[in-house]
Amino acid sequence: MIRFQNVRGDVFVDDRRIDDRVMARDGLVLKPMGDYLIVTTQGSSADIQAIGKVTHLGPLAFLRIGPRRFLQGQHGEHWIPRNTKAFLAKAWRLAGGRV
Secondary structure, eight states: EEEEEESOOEEEEEEEETTTEEEEEEEEEEOOSSSSEEEEEETOEEEEEETTTTEEEEEEEEEEEEEEEEEEEEEEOOOOGHHHHHHHHHHHTTTOOOO
């Protein structure tokens, strides 16, 4: 189970398996078998409870969680609402691709 806590600002959750995007909120629970990319923007942060530990994502960070993946890193992209698709595409590239 993947659970969000202390969500502040705009935190994107992109599920590659079902091609779905949502904004994270406190208490959001995701299915453990998804392939997720979680991305924070310049003014956001979140705590994610997954795989038996809590991971803090600060501003300009990403986390990829999948059945056999757990990859955390930083990005340098500033989010502008009209460029959301390009923002997520760059984050996916950093996280190992969307394929």
